Amino acid sequence: MPExxxxxxxxxxxxxLPAVAAGDARACSTLVDRHAGRVxxxxxxxxxxxxxxDDVSQEVFLAAWKHAGRWRPGGSARFSTWLxxxxxxxxxxxxxxxxxxxxxEVLELLPGDAGPERRTLDAERVMRxxxxxxxxxxxxxxxxVLCHYQGxxxxxxxxxxxxxxxxxxxxxxxxxxxxxxxxxxxxx
Amino acid sequence: xxxxMTRERLQALTAAYGADPARWPASERDAALRLLDASPDAEAxxxxxxxxxxxxxxxxxxxxxxxxxxxxxxxxPGARVxxxxxxxxxxxxxxxxxxxxxxxxxxxxAVAPVAQADDGDEDVLTLAQLDDDYTEFxxx
Numbered sequence: 001m002p003e004x005x006x007x008x009x010x011x012x013x014x015x016x017l018p019a020v021a022a023g024d025a026r027a028c029s030t031l032v033d034r035h036a037g038r039v040x041x042x043x044x045x046x047x048x049x050x051x052x053x054d055d056v057s058q059e060v061f062l063a064a065w066k067h068a069g070r071w072r073p074g075g076s077a078r079f080s081t082w083l084x085x086x087x088x089x090x091x092x093x094x095x096x097x098x099x100x101x102x103x104x105e106v107l108e109l110l111p112g113d114a115g116p117e118r119r120t121l122d123a124e125r126v127m128r129x130x131x132x133x134x135x136x137x138x139x140x141x142x143x144x145v146l147c148h149y150q151g152x153x154x155x156x157x158x159x160x161x162x163x164x165x166x167x168x169x170x171x172x173x174x175x176x177x178x179x180x181x182x183x184x185x186x187x188x
Numbered sequence: 189x190x191x192x193m194t195r196e197r198l199q200a201l202t203a204a205y206g207a208d209p210a211r212w213p214a215s216e217r218d219a220a221l222r223l224l225d226a227s228p229d230a231e232a233x234x235x236x237x238x239x240x241x242x243x244x245x246x247x248x249x250x251x252x253x254x255x256x257x258x259x260x261x262x263x264x265p266g267a268r269v270x271x272x273x274x275x276x277x278x279x280x281x282x283x284x285x286x287x288x289x290x291x292x293x294x295x296x297x298a299v300a301p302v303a304q305a306d307d308g309d310e311d312v313l314t315l316a317q318l319d320d321d322y323t324e325f326x327x328x
Contacts, residue, residue, distance in 0.1 A: 021265060028264035036252045036260060044249035053249070054256050061260045068265070129246055148206065148244065154213050165213075172204040176240060183243050 013080065014073035021069030031068075032061065035080060038150065039087050045145045046091040048130065056090045077159050084152070084160035088142060095138070132182040140175035143168055193219035198230055202237035206244075 013034070019027035039060050043053035063086050071079060133141060139161070146157040147168070158168040198220050205211040209221060224230050252260075261267060 023265040025261075025264070025266035028261060028266050032257060032260050032264075036257060040252045040256070041249045045246075050250055054252075054259075057252060057256060058259060058263065062263055065263060065265050125243075126246055129244060133244075147211065149246065151211075154205075169200070169204045173200070176203060176206070179244065180240050183240075 011073060011078040011080075013078070014071070017068045017071045017073075017079065020065070028065075031064065035064075035083055036061070038080070039083060042084065042087050042145065042150055043091055045149050046088075046142070047094060048134065052094060056087060056094070059090050060086050078156070081156055081159045084146070084156070085162070088160060092138070128183065129179075132179050135182070136175050136178060140171050140178070143171035144175040144179075147172055193223045195223070195227070195230055195233075198223055199233050202233045206241045207234045207238035208241065 013031065016027050016031055020031055036057060040053050040057045043056040043060075044050055047053055047056070060083060064083060067082075077085075133144065136144065142161060143157065146152045146160065147154065152160070154165045154168060158165045161168065163171075193216065197216070201212050201216065201220055205213075209217050212220060224234065
């Protein structure tokens with residue numbers, strides 16, 4: 001994966017990590033501000049539970065603090081890719097012990113300026129989409145969340161999932177096909 | 189060098205990544221867009237993928253709260269250094285606490301015989317017993 005390797009050499013976190021390991025408060029703060037949103041967003045989307053996403057974020061950053069001093073710049077992946085992989089693993093551990101059935105407070109997430117009927121329709125659609133995504137096989141769901149919802153590039157998502165880009169593409173195509181069938185006649 | 193783009197490859201791209209060219213692999217994006225410009229037929233693929241993209245749209249998850257950010261930073265290596273400083277300061281605080289305790293007990297022992305000799309205080313202590321129903325306050 002030559003593109004991923006060249007990105008690893010240009011890893012924007014590479015220079016930050018020695019300072020993080022040395023306990024530089026500003027460096028730690030920068031690392032959190034750069035990555036906490038993505039880590040938390042990924043965990044929220046995979047687990048469907050904001051409180052669990054908080055817990056996962058704390059686990060992931062504990063791992064980050066622990067490994068910052070041992071990070072080798074110019075390795076095979078960027079630090080952000082490693083963080084994504086750790087987040088995926090933490091979410092997999094939690095999902096193994098339960099299925100994501102907890103309903104999320106959808107209405108709170110929708111724009112407040114929409115009328116009540118529109119908000120109810122949107123909330124129903126969002127719940128149907130969330131349910132359909134949650135029912136996907138785990139690898140398809142991860143691929144879809146990483147690429148479609150989190151906006152990761154193919155090489156980043158494939159590296160985080162420890163797959164080839166071709167395998168990732170296949171997972172994505174199957175996920176979208178399954179979702180099209182499930183959500184078939186519904187309007188957006 | 190960008191590979192030749194075919195309708196089949198464009199179909200595979202939209203099937204996997206959807207209609208937004210920003211999601212397609214950078215190495216194939218330009219060729220795919222050129223094919224779309226040249227072939228109105230290929231645009232049908234895009235419309236189909238677009239419809240599913242719209243169906244899949246979800247609100248953004250909530251951003252990390254300030255409380256979570258603070259918790260993440262409390263566990264950071266820098267915060268551990270502060271923790272050690274705090275622990276170091278306890279090394280001075282603990283002997284001071286022990287000295288205060290010793291002085292307090294010593295003074296208490298010295299004063300206790302005087303207090304026991306004061307019989308008037310026994311009434312005060314009796315009134316404070318927990319097994320007292322305090323009927324004088326609860327019954328008419």
